[in-house]
Amino acid sequence: MTQNTTGGQDPARRGSPAGEATGTAEGQAPAIDRGTDAADGPAVPTRPGPDAAGPRAAAADAGTDAVTCAGLAYAFGETTAVDGLELSVRDGEVFGLLGPNGAGKTTAIRCITTLLPVPAGMVRVFGHDATRERMAVRRLLGYVPQQLSADSGLTGRENVALFARVFDVSRRERAARVGQALAAVDLTDAADRLAKTYSGGMVRRLELAQALVSAPRLLILDEPTIGLDPIARTSVWEHINAVRAATGMTVLVTTHYMDEADQYCDRVALMHRGRVRALGTPDELRTGLGERRGTAKNGELPTLEDVFRDIAGSGLDDQSGDFSDVRSTRRTASRVG
Numbered sequence: 036m037t038q039n040t041t042g043g044q045d046p047a048r049r050g051s052p053a054g055e056a057t058g059t060a061e062g063q064a065p066a067i068d069r070g071t072d073a074a075d076g077p078a079v080p081t082r083p084g085p086d087a088a089g090p091r092a093a094a095a096d097a098g099t100d101a102v103t104c105a106g107l108a109y110a111f112g113e114t115t116a117v118d119g120l121e122l123s124v125r126d127g128e129v130f131g132l133l134g135p136n137g138a139g140k141t142t143a144i145r146c147i148t149t150l151l152p153v154p155a156g157m158v159r160v161f162g163h164d165a166t167r168e169r170m171a172v173r174r175l176l177g178y179v180p181q182q183l184s185a186d187s188g189l190t191g192r193e194n195v196a197l198f199a200r201v202f203d204v205s206r207r208e209r210a211a212r213v214g215q216a217l218a219a220v221d222l223t224d225a226a227d228r229l230a231k232t233y234s235g236g237m238v239r240r241l242e243l244a245q246a247l248v249s250a251p252r253l254l255i256l257d258e259p260t261i262g263l264d265p266i267a268r269t270s271v272w273e274h275i276n277a278v279r280a281a282t283g284m285t286v287l288v289t290t291h292y293m294d295e296a297d298q299y300c301d302r303v304a305l306m307h308r309g310r311v312r313a314l315g316t317p318d319e320l321r322t323g324l325g326e327r328r329g330t331a332k333n334g335e336l337p338t339l340e341d342v343f344r345d346i347a348g349s350g351l352d353d354q355s356g357d358f359s360d361v362r363s364t365r366r367t368a369s370r371v372g
């Protein structure tokens with residue numbers, strides 16, 4: 036299991052590292068806007084100025100990767116969780132960080148979000164150093180952790196409004212921004228019901244709305260669909276995709292579900308024992324293994340899970356568990372109520 040340093044009822048710690056900020060300067064608070072590509076998408080809180088102009092906007096840091104990790108290492112005592120991680124997530128892509136239990140995904144994510152320090156190596160978010168510019172990094176992020184970040188005793192609207200306050204969304208804009216975030220995940224009709232009446236899929240979408248209310252440029256989702264049924268999983272992904280299309284935000288997601296990564300991620304990194312063992316588009320990785328096995332020419336492409344087993348070998352089952360183990364041990368659908 037991953038460390039839960041975000042427990043308790045403080046949404047600032049559980050829902051987004053940016054929420055730890057004691058104050059985003061009023062002048063820097065993102066305003067409601069719609070990207071130019073958003074005409075057919077949901078009304079999503081987006082940033083003013085260049086950031087609001089949709090994918091690949093001419094931002095001052097155009098061309099800068101959303102996330103760069105170089106030689107990132109992190110250990111819990113004797114346990115090496117991340118072991119020299121090399122990773123680049125491009126601006127605007129949906130990037131999947133895949134791996135079995137204990138691969139180091141959550142630890143890496145927590146370093147990227149600045150919830151953990153970077154004891155060795157370097158992490159940058161849109162060019163900002165995660166060690167020296169923590170607040171600048173946090174202002175760019177929306178983070179949906181594995182742990183529950185919705186309060187079952189509040190309505191959906193109150194949950195999102197709480198995050199809006201934590202993120203210093205101005206009082207004048209708050210109600211509209213909360214409404215947009217809820218609408219973006221199709222929770223308008225359920226907005227005034229207590230979260231404890233929500234299904235697991237609705238809870239996950241509510242957590243998405245909480246992260247979106249700050250109009251992040253980088254949305255980080257740790258196991259967004261774990262424990263959900265196939266319909267709810269599809270729904271969560273459809274909402275992630277719609278928001279991404281409307282805003283051009285970068286999405287970094289961890290998942291055990293190889294089929295989801297194959298379907299929804301532009302590129303994936305397969306992580307095992309603290310390191311990236313393979314990186315590319317799902318097609319590149321599957322085709323590469325098919326060619327090595329000599330089956331590609333028959334049109335028999337392996338699955339991403341085959342690719343991972345090829346890389347991790349027998350090590351997958353002893354120290355790290357298996358994908359199916361995780362599916363059966365995590366419960367998201369019943370977390371609220």
Ligand SMILES: Nc1ncnc2c1ncn2[C@@H]1O[C@H](COP(=O)(O)OP(=O)(O)OP(=O)(O)O)[C@@H](O)[C@H]1O
Binds near residue numbers: 037039115134138143
């Ligand atoms: N707070 C902690 N204290 C001690 N060891 C930890 C802590 N958090 C994680 N670890 C260990 O670090 C390693 C990497 O864990 P991490 O949670 O980052 O992996 P993961 O890939 O996210 O796994 P999962 O899919 O189960 O969340 C594991 O060996 C884990 O046991």
